[in-house]
Amino acid sequence: MFEAIVITIATAATPLLIAAMGELVVERSGVLNLGVEGMMIMGAVTGFGVALTTGSPWLGVFAAILVGALFSLLFAFLTLTLVTNQVATGLALTLLGLGLSGMIGEGFVGLPGVKMGTLYIPFLTDLPYVGRLVFGQDPIFYISIMLTAGVAYFLFYTKAGLTLRSVGDNHGSAHALGIRVIAIRYLAVMFGGACAGLAGAYLALVYVPQWVEGMSAGRGWIALALVVFASWRPWRVLAGAYLFGAVTIGQLHAQALGWPIPSQLLSALPYLATIVVLVLISRNRRLTMVNTPASLGRPFVPDR
Amino acid sequence: MRIELVKRPQHSKLFSALSPFLAFGLTIVAGAVLFALLGKNPATTLYYYFIDPLTEVWSLHELAIKAAPLILIAVGLSVCFLSNNWNIGAEGQFLMGAVAGSMLPVLFPEFQFWIVLPLMLLMGMAGGAAYAAIPAFLKVRFNTNEILTSLMLVYVAQLFLDWLVRGPWRNPAGFNFPETRNFHSYAILPEILPDSGRAHWGFVFALVAALLVWFLLSKTLKGFEVKVLGQSPRAGRFAGFSAGRMVIFAFLVSGALAGLAGISEVSGAIGQLRPSFSPGYGFTAIIVAFLGRLNPLGIVAAGLVLALTYLGGEAAQISVGLSDKVVRAFQGMILFFVLACDTMIHYQIRFVRPQAAGAGETSHV
Numbered sequence: 084m085f086e087a088i089v090i091t092i093a094t095a096a097t098p099l100l101i102a103a104m105g106e107l108v109v110e111r112s113g114v115l116n117l118g119v120e121g122m123m124i125m126g127a128v129t130g131f132g133v134a135l136t137t138g139s140p141w142l143g144v145f146a147a148i149l150v151g152a153l154f155s156l157l158f159a160f161l162t163l164t165l166v167t168n169q170v171a172t173g174l175a176l177t178l179l180g181l182g183l184s185g186m187i188g189e190g191f192v193g194l195p196g197v198k199m200g201t202l203y204i205p206f207l208t209d210l211p212y213v214g215r216l217v218f219g220q221d222p223i224f225y226i227s228i229m230l231t232a233g234v235a236y237f238l239f240y241t242k243a244g245l246t247l248r249s250v251g252d253n254h255g256s257a258h259a260l261g262i263r264v265i266a267i268r269y270l271a272v273m274f275g276g277a278c279a280g281l282a283g284a285y286l287a288l289v290y291v292p293q294w295v296e297g298m299s300a301g302r303g304w305i306a307l308a309l310v311v312f313a314s315w316r317p318w319r320v321l322a323g324a325y326l327f328g329a330v331t332i333g334q335l336h337a338q339a340l341g342w343p344i345p346s347q348l349l350s351a352l353p354y355l356a357t358i359v360v361l362v363l364i365s366r367n368r369r370l371t372m373v374n375t376p377a378s379l380g381r382p383f384v385p386d387r
Numbered sequence: 388m389r390i391e392l393v394k395r396p397q398h399s400k401l402f403s404a405l406s407p408f409l410a411f412g413l414t415i416v417a418g419a420v421l422f423a424l425l426g427k428n429p430a431t432t433l434y435y436y437f438i439d440p441l442t443e444v445w446s447l448h449e450l451a452i453k454a455a456p457l458i459l460i461a462v463g464l465s466v467c468f469l470s471n472n473w474n475i476g477a478e479g480q481f482l483m484g485a486v487a488g489s490m491l492p493v494l495f496p497e498f499q500f501w502i503v504l505p506l507m508l509l510m511g512m513a514g515g516a517a518y519a520a521i522p523a524f525l526k527v528r529f530n531t532n533e534i535l536t537s538l539m540l541v542y543v544a545q546l547f548l549d550w551l552v553r554g555p556w557r558n559p560a561g562f563n564f565p566e567t568r569n570f571h572s573y574a575i576l577p578e579i580l581p582d583s584g585r586a587h588w589g590f591v592f593a594l595v596a597a598l599l600v601w602f603l604l605s606k607t608l609k610g611f612e613v614k615v616l617g618q619s620p621r622a623g624r625f626a627g628f629s630a631g632r633m634v635i636f637a638f639l640v641s642g643a644l645a646g647l648a649g650i651s652e653v654s655g656a657i658g659q660l661r662p663s664f665s666p667g668y669g670f671t672a673i674i675v676a677f678l679g680r681l682n683p684l685g686i687v688a689a690g691l692v693l694a695l696t697y698l699g700g701e702a703a704q705i706s707v708g709l710s711d712k713v714v715r716a717f718q719g720m721i722l723f724f725v726l727a728c729d730t731m732i733h734y735q736i737r738f739v740r741p742q743a744a745g746a747g748e749t750s751h752v
């Protein structure tokens with residue numbers, strides 16, 4: 084029972100974790116991309132559609148990653164090359180993604196999807212208590228954990244990671260040192276797009292293997308909040324994602340128990356929890372000031 | 388080939404005026420391509436989408452009905468965005484305004500008197516403003532990011548409305564449909580010209596609000612304060628303006644207007660509360676605000692254009708079988724083109740071939 088609950092929490096947390104990890108890298112490079120929700124839903128519709136037509140969930144996942152990255156290029160071109168306002172452009176990406184995905188996915192509504200299988204290693208998966216938890220989940224769960232470790236290592240233990248953070252903290256100085264600020268930001272934004280695409284594919288291939296318009300249901304925005312909550316630290320994103328996964332699953336269980344609480348109030352809990360958590364984190368001004376990438380959201384036009 | 392931006396010494400007046408038109412032109416071209424990809428004749432589809440709805444009087448009334456909430460909300464958002472407050476939860480304030488204003492006809496259906504309607508409008512504004520005050524207060528008091536909190540509150544408002552109309556406010560004589568009782572005649576916002584079509588007074592409110600906010604922004608000290616604090620918070624502080632009070636002011640204005648839009652929509656166009664009565668007006672209004680270049684008078688024009696995309700979507704669905712899902716994709720594209728075209732106001736765009744750039748540098752030496 085306990086094992087099963089933890090596994091469902093992991094299923095709810097994984098898409099948040101992946102999308103937030105991508106956005107963390109983007110924001111560490113000094114770019115605020117509010118288009119996570121849009122990229123995620125594009126990934127979901129792509130993953131669902133490709134898996135449905137080819138029968139292979141993995142092809143769906145790869146297509147979703149590709150589409151997420153390509154879709155984020157739109158944002159990158161506008162904000163980095165044309166120096167448009169990042170907040171407005173990110174919103175535009177979300178609105179466009181929600182609209183386009185609804186259009187693309189119209190024919191998929193109501194069709195049974197392809198579900199990605201879970202890992203099975205003889206003997207190990209059958210271990211009592213921890214077997215399914217450690218050795219029996221879907222493959223993307225393992226990817227999400229490796230992604231967290233990889234991003235943490237990349238940002239704080241490699242030269243490239245240091246370069247990326249320097250671009251995010253002071254793009255003027257980085258430019259003066261000969262670092263190609265715009266090129267690095269393009270790569271970071273595309274990485275964020277790829278992650279959001281993967282998170283979307285997870286929703287449509289693992290979490291609920293079907294297509295529903297607007298099925299990301301604000302998860303992209305919660306991922307954005309998680310990055311703030313984690314004060315731009317990878318392992319804290321993991322903790323935050325699992326906390327939100329627990330809230331989501333907890334309210335679903337409460338609904339199933341039939342408590343005399345309106346189901347709508349329970350459904351609102353993850354959103355209310357996001358607000359509460361944001362308030363708790365941001366009231367500590369010093370903590371947020373120290374960790375926020377100093378150039379976050381600022382436009383950069385190189386003086387040649 | 389590389390794209391290079393050269394900052395203009397002054398912002399270009401020409402492109403300020405031209406960029407919305409350019410953006411709309413590009414959207415039309417992109418739309419034609421999209422329609423062709425969907426296997427429709429681009430010319431016919433564009434005609435039914437953008438021209439046909441404007442040829443009939445009843446249809447113009449429908450245009451005004453759809454433009455009213457868009458303009459009201461977007462005018463409020465212009466105050467927010469100009470002062471650098473990113474209220475993207477207008478959809479929630481729209482819904483809460485509708486809920487607050489509907490209290491009278493739903494809970495006190497026997498109270499039928501001419502005062503009901505004015506009270507409803509006031510309560511709608513108060514409801515929207517109160518809901519917008521939450522992210523504003525959190526921003527001022529706890530430094531919480533208003534983008535995320537205002538958006539989260541949209542989902543909460545949708546669920547709250549859903550609970551109301553399925554639970555305590557459900558029409559007792561409504562066969563369990565998730566909707567409230569129909570408003571009585573004193574709670575209905577009247578039509579402007581009842582003989583020719585359905586357009587209600589909400590459209591007039593929108594025009595008045597646009598004029599008032601235009602006056603506020605361009606002719607008063609408060610308007611100057613909005614712009615100074617938006618463009619340079621530091622300069623605003625030196626001038627003695629309070630950034631915190633501006634946050635509250637901007638959110639209250641936009642919340643009240645969104646709330647007015649909500650109650651006007653419910654009491655003018657629908658006549659009862661339903662779980663999802665808004666086709667995303669609060670989000671589309673963000674596009675309207677930017678297409679109108681954050682100028683209330685420009686927003687009136689932009690609101691009519693975006694209302695046309697809703698209406699044209701319906702028309703094209705009926706006449707050429709175009710999916711109604713195209714509408715939102717279309718609206719998203721408009722915002723992209725607007726933002727891209729706005730770049731030319733502040734920058735000259737040069738296309739540089741790598742070799743040519745090298746040659747240019749040597750000639751300087």
